[in-house]
Amino acid sequence: MIHDVSMRLGVRQKLVLLSLLIVVVVSFTFTAVQLDLTRTWREEDLRDRAVIFAREIAATIGDHHELEAHALIDRKIHQIMAVRPSVLQLDIVRLPPGGGAVVATSEPTHRLPFTTGDEAAVRNGVVISRLLTDAGGRSWEVMAPIQLDGAVAGAVAARFSLNRFDAREARSRTLALWLTAVSVLVMGSLMTLAVHGVVNRPIERFVRAMRGAEAEPVAVTSNDEFGVMAGRFNDMIARARERLFAMQRDLSHAERLALSGRIVAEVAHEVGTPLHSMMGHLELLREDLPAAAVSETIERRLRVIESQLGRLREIIDRLLDLTRRSPQPAVPVDVTGLVQETVELVRPALTAARLELSVEADPALPRLLAQRSELQQVVLNLLTNALDATPPGGAIRVATRARGGEVEIEVTDTGCGIPGPELKRVFDPFVTTKDPERGTGLGLFICAQIVHGHGGRIDVASEEGRGSAFRVLLPVDRVAVHQAAHS
Numbered sequence: 001m002i003h004d005v006s007m008r009l010g011v012r013q014k015l016v017l018l019s020l021l022i023v024v025v026v027s028f029t030f031t032a033v034q035l036d037l038t039r040t041w042r043e044e045d046l047r048d049r050a051v052i053f054a055r056e057i058a059a060t061i062g063d064h065h066e067l068e069a070h071a072l073i074d075r076k077i078h079q080i081m082a083v084r085p086s087v088l089q090l091d092i093v094r095l096p097p098g099g100g101a102v103v104a105t106s107e108p109t110h111r112l113p114f115t116t117g118d119e120a121a122v123r124n125g126v127v128i129s130r131l132l133t134d135a136g137g138r139s140w141e142v143m144a145p146i147q148l149d150g151a152v153a154g155a156v157a158a159r160f161s162l163n164r165f166d167a168r169e170a171r172s173r174t175l176a177l178w179l180t181a182v183s184v185l186v187m188g189s190l191m192t193l194a195v196h197g198v199v200n201r202p203i204e205r206f207v208r209a210m211r212g213a214e215a216e217p218v219a220v221t222s223n224d225e226f227g228v229m230a231g232r233f234n235d236m237i238a239r240a241r242e243r244l245f246a247m248q249r250d251l252s253h254a255e256r257l258a259l260s261g262r263i264v265a266e267v268a269h270e271v272g273t274p275l276h277s278m279m280g281h282l283e284l285l286r287e288d289l290p291a292a293a294v295s296e297t298i299e300r301r302l303r304v305i306e307s308q309l310g311r312l313r314e315i316i317d318r319l320l321d322l323t324r325r326s327p328q329p330a331v332p333v334d335v336t337g338l339v340q341e342t343v344e345l346v347r348p349a350l351t352a353a354r355l356e357l358s359v360e361a362d363p364a365l366p367r368l369l370a371q372r373s374e375l376q377q378v379v380l381n382l383l384t385n386a387l388d389a390t391p392p393g394g395a396i397r398v399a400t401r402a403r404g405g406e407v408e409i410e411v412t413d414t415g416c417g418i419p420g421p422e423l424k425r426v427f428d429p430f431v432t433t434k435d436p437e438r439g440t441g442l443g444l445f446i447c448a449q450i451v452h453g454h455g456g457r458i459d460v461a462s463e464e465g466r467g468s469a470f471r472v473l474l475p476v477d478r479v480a481v482h483q484a485a486h487s
Contacts, residue, residue, distance in 0.1 A: 015191075019188075019195075020188045027180050027184055031180045034176075035173050043162070046160065047140050050160045051129055053087075054144035057080070057156045058155070060076070067148065087158060088136075088160065088161050089105070089106050089158065090106045091107075091112055091156070092157075094153065112157045114143050122145045122152065127142065137166065138161075138163070138166060141157070141159050141160075142160070143155050205230075275313055276313070279309050279313070329371075330369040331370070333368050333370045335407055335409065336400050339398055339400055342379040345380065346383045349387060354393060355387065357397075357398070358395065364402075368474055374450045374453075377446070379472075382470050383396070383398070383411060386411055386468075389417075394415060396412070397413075398410070398412075402476070405475065406474060410469060412468070413468055414467040415467050416465065417464040417465050419464050428445060451472055457472075457473050458471065458473070459471055
């Protein structure tokens with residue numbers, strides 16, 4: 001239930017409640033500390049007043065005769081008690097060498113509880129004071145020496161009630177707590193208004209902006225965190241719209257590609273039959289012609305026809321492979337082993353082209369659940385492109401590594417690079433930087449389709465005249481468990 005209530009509270013309510021809690025704790029804590037300190041200071045002030053009062057009474061006794069005049073001292077005590085209602089008891093004590101004796105008192109039946117040790121301290125000129133609490137309330141008890149002829153001859157013992165002080169202290173404490181509570185309520189109301197203006201209004205603008213069918217920019221122009229968040233939100237909306245338009249363009253492009261693929265498949269199938277027939281008849285024509293009739297010019301032209309027909313057949317076969325590519329079951333694939341195996345396939349061609357090859361393979365890469373032949377086709381295509389683009393004396397580097405949550409395959413060359421205009425379209429079909437007789441522009445397109453089919457991505461960085469670097473990134477969430485793979 002508490003969790004449901006907290007979930008229903010808005011940001012404004014949470015901020016106000018949290019602020020009120022902090023204000024309540026801080027305000028009441030400071031009020032309590034201040035009241036305790038004030039109480040202590042007043043108690044010490046009352047003690048000082050009691051000590052001064054006892055000293056003043058002691059100073060009124062001028063000689064030993066007056067100290068021993070019981071009737072005179074009793075009358076003086078009653079006069080003092082009449083004008084000082086806070087004095088509960090007043091004793092005049094004589095301190096001869098043999099022990100103390102009460103000369104006069106306002107309470108004949110009760111003597112103030114000063115001990116023999118207290119009397120000894122008073123004989124040495126020390127003023128005794130202590131705070132007592134009993135059934136009648138709290139009180140200060142004070143004992144001050146009476147000095148006659150340079151020696152302590154007696155003492156004034158008095159008890160001062162703190163009941164009036166405690167009553168005033170209780171009223172002051174109650175009033176202070178009420179004032180603190182009222183101030184907390186006032187501050188809570190002011191904070192509610194402030195939070196509504198500073199927090200709630202910007203949030204409502206965000207909510208209104210997001211409720212529409214299409215998210216609209218947030219009209220928050222302040223320089224605080226909400227202004228920064230509104231700017232980031234508006235930038236995000238702009239980027240989202242750009243991505244939406246790009247996705248719509250890509251979807252339209254994909255639909256056109258799908259339609260083109262179906263048309264290409266039909267055309268390739270229809271063209272393939274007469275093409276094979278033409279190549280067959282070319283072979284028959286070569287056999288039927290007598291050797292004497294085949295001049296060097298005729299032979300050269302026949303070879304041109306044969307090479308071009310072979311190129312057409314290769315294009316048709318690639319188109320058919322692309323449109324009829326059937327999914328194969330995913331198996332655990334050792335990426336490092338696959339790369340090393342593919343490198344060995346092209347090593348003779350690299351040696352013949354006088355190219356330096358380096359392999360930086362990470363043997364600790366996990367196995368991936370993938371279609372092995374398709375991944376090998378990707379690596380082989382990238383190596384073949386690097387071989388075609390790199391002049392003699394250049395270098396090709398192949399590396400595999402783990403990068404965050406992905407497995408990376410990188411093929412780098414020091415070849416001619418890719419011009420800027422073609423770099424953005426390098427993965428589109430029929431886009432190639434090779435000579436017409438060496439490439440059809442379908443290799444990288446097929447590589448991109450295979451990598452995307454495995455949930456990965458492929459990108460390229462190239463600088464014209466300095467080389468290119470192709471990176472294939474495959475997600476690690478397709479990792480096969482090693483134990484399952486080995487079993």
